[in-house]
Amino acid sequence: MRFKPLIAVILIVSGCATGKKEENNLDKKNEKEPSLLNADVEKIWIPDRIENDQYIKGHYIYKIKRPSVWKAE
Numbered sequence: 001m002r003f004k005p006l007i008a009v010i011l012i013v014s015g016c017a018t019g020k021k022e023e024n025n026l027d028k029k030n031e032k033e034p035s036l037l038n039a040d041v042e043k044i045w046i047p048d049r050i051e052n053d054q055y056i057k058g059h060y061i062y063k064i065k066r067p068s069v070w071k072a073e
Contacts (some may be wrong), residue, residue, distance in 0.1 A: 006071065011028075034072045035070070035071050036069075039065075039066060040066040044061050045059075046060070046061060
């Protein structure tokens with residue numbers, strides 16, 4: 001029986017804290033945040049080859065043509 005007032009206080013305090021968070025979230029939704037555009041990457045296949053006494057297995061290399069950039073809205 002001693003815990004009922006304590007539980008009531010906890011519920012009231014948590015309810016007040018939740019209301020403040022909702023107000024802050026509404027303010028953030030009205031702001032327009034910039035988005036991040038993906039990088040433009042070129043994928044290049046390098047075939048198998050032999051250089052001197054080494055065999056180099058075919059593989060891809062990735063070349064960044066344009067890095068990621070912010071886009072203001």
